Amino acid sequence: MKETLSGVVIRVVGASYIVEAGDGSQLRCRTVSGTGSDNDGASLVAVGDQVRYKTKASGSDMAEGVILHVERRRSALIRRREVRRNRSKEKEQVIAGNIDQLVLVTSFDDPPFNRRLADRYIVFAESEQLPLLIVVNKIDLDEEGMVDEDIEPYRRLGYRLCLVSAAENLGLDELATLLCDRLSAFSGHSGVGKSTLINLLIGRDELKTAETSGKTGKGVHTTSSSAMFRLPGGGYVIDTPGIREFNLSGITRENLRFYFKEFLRYMPECTYSSCSHTVEPGCAVIRAAESGDIDAGRFESYLALYETLDE
Ligand SMILES: Nc1nc2c(ncn2[C@@H]2O[C@H](COP(=O)(O)OP(=O)(O)OP(=O)(O)O)[C@@H](O)[C@H]2O)c(=O)[nH]1
Ligand SMILES: [Mg+2]
Ligand SMILES: [Zn+2]
Structure with a gap:
């Protein structure tokens, strides 16, 4: 034996x-x-x-x-193949297991930074109590310093951010430090540069990369399966295929509010204890969004997500 x-x-x-x-x-x-x-x-x-x-x-x-x-x-990043009701278990595919940290890779442009997607990842990370790192790649395309506008709400909420450019080798040392000694999964839209960044981090051209479509600015779904790599500075990273939409299962209209952490301090002041923070009069969350205490874009994300969830 x-x-x-x-x-x-x-x-x-x-x-x-x-x-x-x-x-x-x-x-x-x-x-x-x-x-x-x-x-x-x-x-x-x-x-x-x-x-x-x-x-x-x-x-x-x-x-x-x-x-x-x-x-x-210990943890799992899951993709669902079909978005029907009654989805069967077999349709669930684990993209990465045992991750210590979820890395949402976005780009400043080509494709442009997508706040709705960032807010979806945040909800997922909060609900799973999974540490989240938001990477904004392609800052070389930001000639006018506009990226701050995209990320300011997240910085204010205390989410970890890392601005990088694979093309110009900016911010990669800082990124390597944030990936040290743990297992991270890179996830995000196609074409944001996940595989390009990992090639640089591991110091060899292991992964295929491809230009985004000139017509739509969208990625062309180059990476088709997950792969894990050891980082020279310690730790591991998993490259994953670009996602079309980030599906939130297990999140209901009822519990969504708890994953927008800046809402929590206002919620007790709502007139109705069962307030959904969408339309009610005397809603302290709506009031805070109107006055700017809660970022208006985050509140819009909440409403948009709320609409897509089951009751
Ligand atoms: N300008 C610029 N282009 C970049 C940068 N990083 C990556 N790219 C380009 O973006 C395109 C897409 O990069 P990939 O690494 O294939 O993107 P991906 O996120 O792995 O995409 P999928 O595998 O389809 O999910 C390639 O043409 C890269 O050369 C960057 O920092 N700046
Ligand atoms: Mg890729
Ligand atoms: Zn309310």
Whole structure:
């Protein structure tokens, strides 16, 4: 009997999983019908997962193994394929497991910074109690110093921000420091430069990148699956495919308000204790948004999100 070893899944290649062993070596693993898991629903194996495996005789250059068990995920970034009601569990795909930090990668332009998307990520991070870092890439395109306008509300709320330019190598040392000694997942719209930044951070051109569409300024969905990399300064980062929309499941109209943290201090002053903070007279949140104490864009995001959620 070969002994059971532990490793982490760093890539999915077809039906195989590339696992990094404790000593840094890699092997190609498969699952078998008896592969166990401490996770229910969603993907059996995802990038970032801790697995127990045993090695087997290999017919190729790369060592091979069998995944015996997938450990429970501490956290998961999930993508839903379909946005119908009654979505079945199988439609959920884990994009990255066991992350310590979610990194929302945005760009100043091409595609332009999207506040609605940023607010969605914030709601998700708050609800999961997952540390969030907001990266704004392509600041080389900001000739007039307009980026401050986009990020000011987030800075005021205390969210961590990092302004970078992969093209001009700006801010990358600071970014590397913020990624040190933890597992981070880069997520965001297609074309913002996630893969370009990771290539620079790891110091080699490992990942494919592509120009955004000249017509729409949107990304062309270059990265199609997640992959994990060790950073030279310590820590790991997972590159993920660009998202079209960031889906919030498990968030209801009832609990959304708690993930807009600047609302909390006003909520007790609303006339109605059941106030939804959307239309009610005597709503202290609406009043604060009107007076500018709550950022108007954040309040608009709240209303827009509220409309999309189930009652
Ligand atoms: N001007 C400018 N362009 C950049 C910068 N960083 C990346 N780009 C360009 O943006 C385009 C998209 O970059 P990618 O790294 O492929 O973007 P991505 O976020 O990985 O996109 P998906 O894999 O589709 O999700 C490429 O043409 C990059 O060269 C930057 O700092 N400034
Ligand atoms: Mg990419
Ligand atoms: Zn209210």
